[in-house]
Amino acid sequence: MNKQVVYSIQSPYRQPMDVIGFKFGKGEKALCVVGAMRGNEVQQMYVCSQLVSRLKELERDGCICEGKEIMIIPCVNYYSMNIGKRFWTMDNTDINRMFPGYELGETTQRIADGLFKELQGYTYGVQLASFYQQGDFLPHVKLMKTGFTSNELMKDFGLPYAFVRTPRPYDTTTLNYNWQVWGTNAFSLYTNATDNPDENSAKTAVDAIIRFMVKRGILKTRVGSGYLTEVISEDRLYQIQSASAGICRSFVKTGDEVKCGDLLCELTDPLEGCVIAKIFSPVNGIVFFRFNRPLEYEKSVLYKIIRL
Amino acid sequence: MTTVIASAGLAVNERIEIRRNRITGKSAETPSGKRVCIVTGTHGDELEGQYVCAELARILSENLQQLNGIVDIYPAINPLGIDSITRGIPLFDLDMNRIFPGTAEGTMAECLAADIISDISGADICIDIHSSNIYLKEIPQIRINEISADELVPYAKMLNCDFIWIHSAATVLESTLAYSLNVTGTKTLVVEMGVGMRITKEYCRQLTAGIFNLLKNLGMWTGDVEKVREPIVSGEGTVEFVNSDADGIFVPCVEHWVDIEKGEHIGDVINPITGETVERVTAPCRGKIFTLREFPIVYGGSLIARILGGEGNE
Numbered sequence: 266m267n268k269q270v271v272y273s274i275q276s277p278y279r280q281p282m283d284v285i286g287f288k289f290g291k292g293e294k295a296l297c298v299v300g301a302m303r304g305n306e307v308q309q310m311y312v313c314s315q316l317v318s319r320l321k322e323l324e325r326d327g328c329i330c331e332g333k334e335i336m337i338i339p340c341v342n343y344y345s346m347n348i349g350k351r352f353w354t355m356d357n358t359d360i361n362r363m364f365p366g367y368e369l370g371e372t373t374q375r376i377a378d379g380l381f382k383e384l385q386g387y388t389y390g391v392q393l394a395s396f397y398q399q400g401d402f403l404p405h406v407k408l409m410k411t412g413f414t415s416n417e418l419m420k421d422f423g424l425p426y427a428f429v430r431t432p433r434p435y436d437t438t439t440l441n442y443n444w445q446v447w448g449t450n451a452f453s454l455y456t457n458a459t460d461n462p463d464e465n466s467a468k469t470a471v472d473a474i475i476r477f478m479v480k481r482g483i484l485k486t487r488v489g490s491g492y493l494t495e496v497i498s499e500d501r502l503y504q505i506q507s508a509s510a511g512i513c514r515s516f517v518k519t520g521d522e523v524k525c526g527d528l529l530c531e532l533t534d535p536l537e538g539c540v541i542a543k544i545f546s547p548v549n550g551i552v553f554f555r556f557n558r559p560l561e562y563e564k565s566v567l568y569k570i571i572r573l
Numbered sequence: 574m575t576t577v578i579a580s581a582g583l584a585v586n587e588r589i590e591i592r593r594n595r596i597t598g599k600s601a602e603t604p605s606g607k608r609v610c611i612v613t614g615t616h617g618d619e620l621e622g623q624y625v626c627a628e629l630a631r632i633l634s635e636n637l638q639q640l641n642g643i644v645d646i647y648p649a650i651n652p653l654g655i656d657s658i659t660r661g662i663p664l665f666d667l668d669m670n671r672i673f674p675g676t677a678e679g680t681m682a683e684c685l686a687a688d689i690i691s692d693i694s695g696a697d698i699c700i701d702i703h704s705s706n707i708y709l710k711e712i713p714q715i716r717i718n719e720i721s722a723d724e725l726v727p728y729a730k731m732l733n734c735d736f737i738w739i740h741s742a743a744t745v746l747e748s749t750l751a752y753s754l755n756v757t758g759t760k761t762l763v764v765e766m767g768v769g770m771r772i773t774k775e776y777c778r779q780l781t782a783g784i785f786n787l788l789k790n791l792g793m794w795t796g797d798v799e800k801v802r803e804p805i806v807s808g809e810g811t812v813e814f815v816n817s818d819a820d821g822i823f824v825p826c827v828e829h830w831v832d833i834e835k836g837e838h839i840g841d842v843i844n845p846i847t848g849e850t851v852e853r854v855t856a857p858c859r860g861k862i863f864t865l866r867e868f869p870i871v872y873g874g875s876l877i878a879r880i881l882g883g884e885g886n887e
Contacts, residue, residue, distance in 0.1 A: 274873060275820045277845060355872065356708060357660065362745075369816055372874035397666035398680060434747040435671045504678060510582030535585045558664075562589075563582030564681040 266321055271338060272379035274372070282344045284380065289320045292332030295483045297387040297449075298474060299338045299380075299440065302360045303352060304345025308458040309393035312470045313339035319471060328486045335483065336387070341380060361394075362435065364443040381443065389418075389481060390444045391474060394453040398566055400556045401519045404469045406494075407453045409436060413445040416496050419452060421480040422473040423491015426553070426571070429498050457519060497571065502553060505568040509542045511535055513561045521552045522573075529568055535560070549573045578647075579688035581681045591685060593647050593692065594626075596633045598640030598793070605792050607642035610693045611784065613702040614647075615670050615750060617654020617661070621767040622702035624777040629784060639796040644788070645696070650689055650750075658770065660706065671745070673753040690753055697791060698728060699761040700784065701751050707769035708868040709876060712830045713776050715804070716763045718742055721755045726806060729762055731790050733783025733801035735830065736863055736881060739808050768867045805861075807881055813860065815878040817842055817871040819852035829865045839878055842871055858882045 271286040300306065300313035317337050323329060340346065344354050352359050358373045366378025384390065396402065405426040406419045419427035436442050444451035454473065456466035476491050478484040507513070511532040517523060523546040532542040544567060554569035561567065579591040611629060613622025626648040633640055649655050653663050662669050665682045672679075675686025693699050705711045714736040715729040722739045729737045746752055754761040764780060767773040786801045788794035817823065825840035827833060833856045842852035856862075860882015866875070 276872060277820045277822065277870065351666075355870065356706075359666075369814070370874060371816065371876055372872040375874040399664075434744050435667065437744040506678070506684075510584050512584070560584030562584060562681045564684045566680055 266317075266324060271383040272376065274376060274379075276344070279344065284338060284341050284376075286383065287317050287320070287337045287339075289324045289335045289337075290329035290333045292334050294387040295333040295335055296389040296391065296478055296481070297336045297338070297384055298391045298393065299341065299384065300393045301340045301346060302342055302392075302440070303395060304342055304347075304349065305351045305460050306393070306395050307346070307460055308456055308462050308467065309395060310340045310346070311462040312393050312456065312467045313337050315467055315471045316474060319475065323484060323486055326486075328484055330483055330485055333483045335478070336383075338380075341376070361440055362438045364438055364440050365447070377440075381440075381447075384440070384444065385447050385449070387449050389477070390440075390449040390451040391477075392440050392444075392451070392453045393470065394441070394455055395459040396455065398554075398556075399558055400554050400566075401457045402455050403519045403551075403553050404454075404456050404466050404473075405553075406473070407455065409439070409441045409445065409451070409453075411442060411445045413448070414450040414452075418450055419496060420494040421477045422452070422454070422494065423476045423489075424469070424473050424494055425492040427494050427496045429496065431499070501572050502569045503548045503550060503572050504566055505529070505544060505547070505570065507532065507542075507544070507561055507563060507565045507567050510561060510563045511541055512559055513556060513567065515555060517552050517555070517568075519552050519555050522550070523552060523570065524549050532561070544568075546570060578692040579685045581685065589653060589681075589685070591647065591650055591652065591689060593645050594630055596630065596637070596640065596644045596646065598642055599637040600639065600641035600795060602641050602795070605642040607791055607793050608645060608696045609642070609784075609788060609791065609793065610645045610647065610696040610699040611702065612647045612650060612689075612693065612699060612750065614649035614651055614655050615701070616668075616703065616706070616769075617651050617657065617659045618707055618769040619660075619704040620655070620770060620772055621704035621777055623648060623655075624772045624774065625702055625780050625784070628777065628781045632781075632785075636796055639794060640788070641795065642788075642791075642793040644793075645693070647689070647693075650685075670750060671748045673748055673750045674757075686750075689750070690757075693754060694757060694759050696759050698787065699751075699754055699759055700732070700764060700787075701761055702764045702766075702780070704767040704771075705765055705769055705864075708866060710768040710829055710865050710867045711765045712736060712863040713764070713766035713779055714738055714863060716740060716765055718746065718752060718755070719808075721760075725755075725760060725762055728760065728787065730804060730806075731783065731787040731801065732762065732764070733779050733786060733799070734764065734766070734804050735802065737804045737806045738812065739806065805881060811860075811881060813858045813880045813882060814876065815839065815854060815857060815880065817852060817854065817875045817877050818873055820872045821845060821851050822869045823854070823866050823871045823875070823877060824869070825865060827862060827865070830861060830863060832861055833859065833880065835859045840866075854878075856880060
C-alpha cells in the first residue's frame with residue numbers, strides 16, 4: 266500500500282487539508298473509489314476505511330492481479346466533517362457540484378479540479394454517494410445515463426438493485442457525470458446511511474466493490490456471488506408524497522414488500538397528537554426509500570416503491 | 574392585493590407561503606393588458622431586492638392612475654431562507670435556483686418551484702433580482718445567457734444598470750428560474766447588484782428608476798421617469814477573473830467600479846498571524862472592476878475581483 270496526498274489546500278487558520286489516497290497494486294489504473302465529499306458523509310468514509318483495511322490484507326496475500334492499480338480516497342472534505350458541516354466550510358458550496366473543476370477558479374472548483382486530475386484515467390470509478398433527499402435507501406448502485414457506461418456492468422456489484430438515472434441539468438457538474446464523460450465507467454454506490462456508520466450496509470458495500478473487482482479481473486479472491494441484480498429505470502419507482510405535515514410514524518421499512526392498500530404510515534398532529542392522515546400504498550412493490558426525519562412537511566416524498 | 578401563490582404545510586402549525594403583491598393600474602388610457610413581474614429572494618442571503626420591491630410597491634400604490642397594466646411583485650420566493658439568513662431552502666440540499674421549472678410530483682421545494690413558474694408564465698417581462706452573496710459586491714448589472722441575448726438586450730438597456738454581461742450557456746444553468754421562463758416564452762432578465770445580507774440604497778434606487786423606465790417603454794407608466802444610464806454591453810471574453818492564490822485576509826486598495834490599468838495594485842492577501850503579505854494581487858488586464866471581494870477571509874481560489882476589459886481591451 267502506498268499512502269499519499271492526492272490534493273492539498275491551505276487555510277489561514279487551520280492545518281492544511283491533505284486529501285489522502287491509498288494505492289494498492291501497480292500498473293494500469295484499474296479502479297478508484299471516492300468516499301466522503303460532504304462533511305456529514307461519515308458512512309461513506311467508513312465504507313472506504315473498511316475497504317482500505319480489506320485491501321491491505323488482500324495485497325499482503327497477493328490477491329491483486331498483476332498490472333492493476335486500485336486507489337481509495339476515503340474522505341475529501343474533512344475540513345467540513347471536523348466542524349459538523351455538510352458543505353464547504355467557508356462558502357457552503359458543494360464539491361460534488363463543481364466537477365470537472367477549474368484550476369484557476371473558486372476554492373471548491375480548485376479542489377474538484379485537483380481531485381479530478383488524480384481520478385482521471387481509471388477504467389472504473391465508484392463514488393460512495395449520499396442523496397439530497399434525507400431518508401433510508403436499500404443499498405443500490407446507480408448509473409447516470411450518459412451513454413458512456415454500460416448498464417450491464419452494474420450487475421457485477423451483485424446488489425439487488427441497480428438504477429439508471431437520466432441526468433438533470435444540476436447532475437452535469439457531479440463527479441459521476443464527469444467521470445463518465447472523461448472516459449471512466451463510473452457508478453454511484455448508496456448504502457442506507459450517511460451521518461452514522463451502519464455496520465451491515467457498510468459490509469454490503471465493501472463486499473459489492475470487492476465482488477466487482479473480482480469480476481472485472483482486478484482482484485483474485487473468494488467472494489460471495491451476491492444477488493442477481495435487477496437493473497431498473499427510475500420510472501419504475503412510485504413516489505409517494507405526504508398530503509399533510511406532521512410527525513410521521515412509519516409501519517414499514519426499506520426492503521419490505523407491500524401490497525396495494527397496505528398501511529405505510531400515520532401522520533400525527535404535532536401539537537394535538539391525533540392522527541391526521543394515513544398513507545396507504547397505491548401499488549404492489551418493495552419499499553426502496555423511506556423518509557427518516559421525524560418531522561415532515563406537506564409534499565415531502567415519504568416513500569419510493571419499486572413497482573412489482 | 575397580496576395573494577399566496579404557492580404554499581405547503583410545515584411540520585408544526587405553520588405553512589410556507591409564497592406571496593405575490595398584485596398592483597393593478599387605474600389609468601384612464603386604453604388598458605395595455607400588460608403584466609410585469611418582479612421576483613426576488615430566491616437566495617435567502619440576498620436582500621437588495623427587498624428594498625426595490627418595497628419602493629416599487631410604495632410608489633405604484635401612491636400613483637395607480639399612472640399605471641396601465643399589472644405589476645406583480647414576489648419579494649420572497651424562498652421565505653424560509655430569508656427569515657433564517659440561509660442562502661438555500663432550509664433542510665433542502667439543492668440551491669433553489671437549480672430546481673426550476675420544478676414538478677408537482679417532486680419534493681416540496683420542486684412543487685413550490687412549479688407553482689411559481691406557473692404564476693409568472695405569460696408575463697410580458699419578468700425581472701429576477703439577485704444580490705451576489707456575502708463574499709462579493711457587484712455593480713448593478715444584468716446577466717443574460719447568450720442564447721437569449723438578441724431578444725433581451727434591448728430591455729436590459731432600459732433598466733438603468735451600469736453593465737450588461739452576456740455570458741455563455743451552461744447546462745447546469747438550465748434549471749434556473751430565468752432560463753426556465755425564457756425557454757417557455759416569458760422574457761426574464763437577471764439583475765445582480767450589491768452584496769449579500771445588506772441593502773445598498775443607491776443601487777436599489779438606481780434599479781427602481783430603471784424599472785419605471787421599462788414600464789414607460791412598455792406603455793405601462795405615464796408618470797415621469799429619470800434619464801437612464803447607457804450600460805456597457807460585454808461578452809464572456811471581455812471579463813477577466815482575479816482569484817486569490819494564497820490564503821489569509823484580503824485587504825483591497827482600490828474602490829469598486831473604478832478604471833484600472835494592467836498590473837495595477839488591487840490589494841493584498843495578508844497572513845493574519847505574522848502580518849506578512851503573502852500575495853500582492855494585481856490587475857491582469859486594463860479595465861473596470863465590477864466585482865470586488867467584500868468578505869475578507871480568502872482561501873486559494875477565492876474570487877477577489879472581476880474586471881470588465883479582459884482580452885478585448887488588451
